[in-house]
Amino acid sequence: MKLSALIGERFKEWPSEAQLASHGLLIRGGYMRQVAGGIYTLLPxxxxxxxxxxxxIRQEMDRIDGQEIxxxxxxPRELWDESGRYESxxxxxxxxxxxxxxDMLLAMTHEEAAVHLARTEAKSYLKYPFMIYQIQTKYRDEARSRGGLxxxxxxxxxxxxxFHTSWEDLEKYYYRCHEAYERIYKRAGLGHVVSVKSDSGMMGGAIAHEFMFLCDDGEDTIAICPACGYRANMEVATGIxxxxxxxxPEGLDVEEVATPGCKEIDSLCKFIGIPEKMLMKAVVFTKETTGTPVIVFVRGDLEVNEAKVRRLIGSDVSARVDEDGSDGICYGYIGxxxxxxxxxxxxxDESLRGMYNVVCGANKVDTHYKNVDLRQLPAEKFADVSKVTEQMVCPQCGKAHITLKNGIEVGNIFQLGDKYSKTMGMTYADKDGSLKTPIMGCYGIGVGRLLASVIEDSHDDYGPIWPISIAPWQVHINAIKRADDQVRQLADGLYEQLSDKGFEVLYDDRDLSAGVQFADADLLGTPIKVIVSPRNLKDGVVEIKTRDKSIAEKVPVENAASRVAEIAAALQKRIDDTL
Incomplete structure (x- = not known):
């Protein structure tokens, strides 16, 4: 590819809307252009x-016996009505x-479509187990699209x-897929990826894992134990x-206290003179399936975990706001x-179990109670609904405090069970002729998010540093002062020679300054750069540099192509050695 013909301009200026490195560099480098919020055109x-x-991804899915469809x-709406998700x-x-x-929809995931296909094609146990996969466009009307890709x-x-005939078979395959995901990230050159327990959310199922790329700018939070390796997404993480x-002292009488204007935790603690952990606060949600209020109490120094509440009540929830007082809740003073x-x-929340002398709302404006004893509350009213904090001890080993890290989800896998196959009436004939419901797993990876995460993991101030396994081109030729006949002839010859050897070569054939050429080369992030210039040709050499700055050397002109091949092989070996 000659750079003069490449579609996509590159810019010096950082785009004002970009906060993440990947977002800014993808815009600056001519990789993508926004069409609408959260919708992009990908350039070459x-x-x-x-x-x-x-x-x-295809190679790794085929490696575990996947069949692409x-x-x-x-x-149509009917498929999602069968699963119950059209309304939920x-x-x-x-x-x-x-x-x-x-009524139609744009699929954000394809469990229903997969069952619709499989129930007509796998009616006998002889077809099981099997896995089907696709690489396809999805649409999710995301309320807060951000961060570019x-x-x-x-x-x-x-x-x-x-699709499986038993839980045991699903579990065995589930971990084969888990290993395949680990290979995918390594082959793509993405480091710092960990597997964590996660919430199955709208997907359903008993067991789920997310693959999280750990980075400071990640929007997800992961709880990690430094002692035993316990890892879980904040949505499901627990702690001691x-x-x-x-x-x-025990046995104190409940005392009503006037607390004018003390709706906030800080102001109430200062007014009464207690630490946050001796205060009980309430969070009110609307249960989406019924529209009714759900009141969740938690210790004053903790926060309610909305995902845990969703799982507890079996419904999506939203924050409830007091609009007209018709629900009879005294917001800000609930107890x-x-x-x-x-x-x-x-x-x-479990944090409140066994506590007494607690301060809480008195269900009257500007009023709280002191010395409330929670030990008499029904045991069934207690549940783990709080967010894990770094003050909590690991629930797995009990030896160390939890560490919280940020991350970006780059893949997920779920043991769905019969959530979809049963509701959609999928059956197969077993050995004895009886009809059975198959057990399912599902496994997803976002291509664009993985692409952006590689940039987050590997870049500098000047552009991406692409791993050679996924780089847009493997070699970038800079012809400095191409008007010089000797420079042009050698650069043209190297372009043809390397292309003939099977390399993907980007050739900067523009008659522009070295500074402009090098700036564009950095933005395009090609792993190997070959510089042809009059100064080097006087000595009969070309410069060869790697984008990661691990190699910078001058090589005799006649050895240039072979040296490029050696470097490319070494860069690929670095990746292969991680597998």
């Missing part, structure tokens, strides 16, 4: 990277009607679905809470004393 450099990532993006999934699912008035509305995704300590627990769905 990004498309070439994406294609190589897809090829790695292609399902439609547009699906929120506004992120884009619903529309076709010209005949038929990290969180988008339209995206390319590899999604796979396995340090004891409150001395709670004072269990005098609260009608038959009228409301009420839960207490």
């Amino acid at each position: 450099p990004a498309k070439r990277v994406a294609a190589k990532i897809e090829n790695i 292609l399902m439609p993006v547009v699906l 999934v929120g506004r992120e699912l884009l619903r529309f009607r076709d010209r005949t008035g038929h 990290i969180r988008v509305r339209e995206f390319t995704m590899k999604d796979a679905y396995s 809470l340090d004891l409150v300590g001395d709670m004072g 269990p004393v005098g609260l009608d627990m038959d009228k409301f769905e009420v839960y207490f």
